[in-house]
Amino acid sequence: xxxxxxxxxxxxxxxxxxxxxxxxxxxxxxxxxxxxxxxxxxxxxxxxxxxxxxxxxxxxxxxxxxxxxxxxxxxxxxxxxxxxxxxxxxxxxxxxxxxxxxxxxxxxxxxxxxxxxxxxxxxxxxxxxxxxxxxxxxxxxxxxxxxxxxxxxxxxxxxxxxxxxxxxxxxxxxxxxxxxxxxxxxxxxxxxxxxxxxxxxxxxxxxxxxxxxxxxxxxxxxxxxxxxxxxxxxxxxxxxxxxxxxxxxxxxxxxxxxxxxxxxxxxxxxxxxxxxxxxxxxxxxxxxxxxxxxxxxxxx
Amino acid sequence: xxxxxxxxxxxxxxxxxxxxxxxxxxxxxxxxxxxxxxxxxxxxxxxxxxxxxxxxxxxxxxxxxxxxxxxxxxxxxxxxxxxxxxxxxxxxxxxxxxxxxxxxxxxxxxxxxxxxxxxxxxxxxxxxxxxxxxxxxxxxxxxxxxxxxxxxxxxxxxxxxxxxxxxxxxxxxxxxxxxxxxxxxxxxxxxxxxxxxxxxxxxxxxxxxxxxxxxxxxxxxxxxxxxxxxxxxxxxxxxxxxxxxxxxxxxxxxxxxxxxxxxxxxxxxxxxxxxxxxxxxxxxxxxxxxxxxxxxxxxxxxxxxxxxxxxxxxxxxxxxxxxxxxxxxxxxxxxxxxxxxxxxxxxxxxx
Ligand SMILES: Nc1ncnc2c1ncn2[C@@H]1O[C@H](COP(=O)(O)OP(=O)(O)O)[C@@H](O)[C@H]1O
Ligand SMILES: [Mg+2]
Numbered sequence: 064x065x066x067x068x069x070x071x072x073x074x075x076x077x078x079x080x081x082x083x084x085x086x087x088x089x090x091x092x093x094x095x096x097x098x099x100x101x102x103x104x105x106x107x108x109x110x111x112x113x114x115x116x117x118x119x120x121x122x123x124x125x126x127x128x129x130x131x132x133x134x135x136x137x138x139x140x141x142x143x144x145x146x147x148x149x150x151x152x153x154x155x156x157x158x159x160x161x162x163x164x165x166x167x168x169x170x171x172x173x174x175x176x177x178x179x180x181x182x183x184x185x186x187x188x189x190x191x192x193x194x195x196x197x198x199x200x201x202x203x204x205x206x207x208x209x210x211x212x213x214x215x216x217x218x219x220x221x222x223x224x225x226x227x228x229x230x231x232x233x234x235x236x237x238x239x240x241x242x243x244x245x246x247x248x249x250x251x252x253x254x255x256x257x258x259x260x261x262x263x264x265x266x267x268x269x270x271x272x273x274x275x276x277x278x279x280x281x282x283x284x285x286x287x288x289x290x291x292x293x294x295x296x297x298x299x300x301x302x303x304x305x306x307x308x309x310x311x312x313x314x315x316x317x318x319x320x321x322x323x324x325x326x327x328x329x330x331x332x333x334x335x336x337x338x339x340x341x342x343x344x345x346x347x348x349x350x351x352x353x354x355x356x357x358x359x360x361x362x363x
Numbered sequence: 364x365x366x367x368x369x370x371x372x373x374x375x376x377x378x379x380x381x382x383x384x385x386x387x388x389x390x391x392x393x394x395x396x397x398x399x400x401x402x403x404x405x406x407x408x409x410x411x412x413x414x415x416x417x418x419x420x421x422x423x424x425x426x427x428x429x430x431x432x433x434x435x436x437x438x439x440x441x442x443x444x445x446x447x448x449x450x451x452x453x454x455x456x457x458x459x460x461x462x463x464x465x466x467x468x469x470x471x472x473x474x475x476x477x478x479x480x481x482x483x484x485x486x487x488x489x490x491x492x493x494x495x496x497x498x499x500x501x502x503x504x505x506x507x508x509x510x511x512x513x514x515x516x517x518x519x520x521x522x523x524x525x526x527x528x529x530x531x532x533x534x535x536x537x538x539x540x541x542x543x544x545x546x547x548x549x550x551x552x553x554x555x556x557x558x559x560x561x562x563x564x565x566x567x568x569x570x571x572x573x574x575x576x577x578x579x580x581x582x583x584x585x586x587x588x589x590x591x592x593x594x595x596x597x598x599x600x601x602x603x604x605x606x607x608x609x610x611x612x613x614x615x616x617x618x619x620x621x622x623x624x625x626x627x628x629x630x631x632x633x634x635x636x637x638x639x640x641x642x643x644x645x646x647x648x649x650x651x652x653x654x655x656x657x658x659x660x661x662x663x664x665x666x667x668x669x670x671x672x673x674x675x676x677x678x679x680x681x682x683x684x685x686x687x688x689x690x691x692x693x694x695x696x697x698x699x700x701x702x703x704x705x706x707x708x709x710x711x712x713x714x
């Protein structure tokens with residue numbers, strides 16, 4: 064098992080781990096518990112995403128080198144690594160946000176349902192509709208109410224949901240773990256919510272358009288521990304219907320929420336993916352010395 | 364299960380750029396729209412360049428709309444229409460500007476010869492052949508006017524803007540109102556004001572300095588209001604960060620806020636200079652006049668490019684009008700090079 068995770072192996076791994084892995088560190092035990100919760104029998108919904116040989120450049124600066132990762136449907140993958148190693152850059156190549164930077168260039172393929180999203184003639188708005196994104200800083204639309212924020216995706220993408228708006232509103236807010244807190248003030252402006260609530264509102268907003276994949280770039284880094292836990296709960300729920308890729312600097316968080324962990328590192332040159340594997344293996348017995356140093360807090 | 368080991372170097376690509384092949388249908392549609400508009404103009408009583416343009420726009424847009432609807436659905440079609448409307452708007456603005464530039468270049472180049480940059484009109488009259496005379500005295504006059512008007516108005520404007528955005532003193536409302544009112548003052552009124560207030564009441568005569576005063580009056584509201592806008596864009600966190608380090612408000616403003624707004628402030632000055640560089644009316648009362656170079660801004664009449672243009676047009680002879688066009692061309696080049704150099708020298712290097 065090197066850089067590509069095969070989706071067929073994944074559930075067996077999860078099962079094995081939960082039974083046989085002796086937990087040596089607290090991190091790996093959290094990961095093992097988490098993995099045991101995921102039912103092997105439940106065929107996950109959503110679609111997988113596969114990155115093949117991704118490189119990214121900003122002008123002449125080679126920011127990311129040859130990253131291949133397979134995100135199986137219904138799994139949560141955590142991307143960890145020190146600042147500046149290209150995690151954000153990588154995640155932004157996955158839903159074609161990278162191209163908004165004028166000097167940006169890339170190479171490689173990103174397959175959604177087996178189709179390259181960079182293929183000529185692809186409707187990029189449809190791609191971003193299927194691959195949602197939650198940003199580091201909560202960014203609810205300031206001119207809209209809470210309810211309007213949740214439904215804004217439908218309006219912006221000019222699509223209709225099969226459900227009626229009230230049901231959809233409740234469903235999305237419930238899945239994002241925010242419903243009970245805001246159900247009496249859906250007409251209030253989103254600016255009045257706390258940071259953690261705003262971030263969950265942003266998650267609810269991305270759920271309304273029913274994405275297959277959800278990208279999260281350090282979604283909890285500006286939040287208090289309580290809000291962070293709520294969002295982690297939310298992620299666990301969401302993984303039953305979609306594929307989630309989350310960048311995090313918080314090792315405990317990676318251990319708690321993810322099935323797989325990929326470690327990125329830049330040794331002064333372009334960022335590279337050093338190692339990927341089931342989360343508890345990554346934390347208990349990583350294959351690469353650099354991963355070991357990082358997860359045990361010896362550098363980075 | 365394996366790392367893709369690419370031995371061949373990977374090259375940066377931009378797969379999001381529309382490739383030549385993808386543009387082919389578009390090119391084809393544009394060609395079809397051109398042909399269709401020619402056919403329609405020939406077959407119907409519609410006449411003239413405007414008819415071609417209008418038809419081309421309407422037909423071209425319709426084709427594009429049909430293509431994007433067919434390929435990507437209704438939302439994409441709406442996108443195409445919005446894009447076409449914006450293109451049309453930009454084109455409508457671009458057309459007169461381009462026409463103006465081309466006319467100026469064509470007509471102005473007749474008298475645009477090297478010797479105009481080291482001759483004055485001291486020994487030449489406007490109707491003389493274009494081989495004699497020049498406008499270096501007017502260029503120098505205009506540069507003098509811009510420098511003096513900027514030197515007067517820039518500190519006043521920036522300080523006013525700082526008062527309005529940083530100090531927010533008691534008089535802010537009133538000053539804001541005055542600035543607003545000042546920006547509506549017609550330039551000729553500014554000229555008459557200086558004429559009445561200074562030239563009629565003292566025994567001073569028209570000079571470069573007196574001529575720069577109405578220009579400064581015109582420049583102040585433009586620079587103040589633009590500066591105010593850009594200072595308001597500086598995030599409050601920066602001010603708080605400065606204050607939290609123990610800086611006084613003045614130090615924070617001078618070392619953090621103003622440098623952060625630097626590029627915007629340069630834009631403010633550029634807009635101010637653009638406002639005054641071509642002003643003629645206020646100069647008629649205040650500048651005096653001169654046919655030769657006058658290096659003393661405080662005594663004796665002066666010339667300026669707008670004034671030179673006005674004189675040439677008023678002369679009315681073919682020579683005079685040609686000289687006026689050349690003056691316009693030189694003024695355009697002068698103002699443009701001022702702006703470009705302000706941008707180059709003013710904007711700090713990023714990193
Ligand atoms: N907009 C940009 N322009 C130029 N370089 C960038 C830009 N964004 C990121 N980079 C560079 O790309 C590298 C990876 O950055 P990033 O993906 O943001 O790292 P991470 O998210 O892992 O902290 C860094 O060296 C950074 O300086
Ligand atoms: Mg980042």
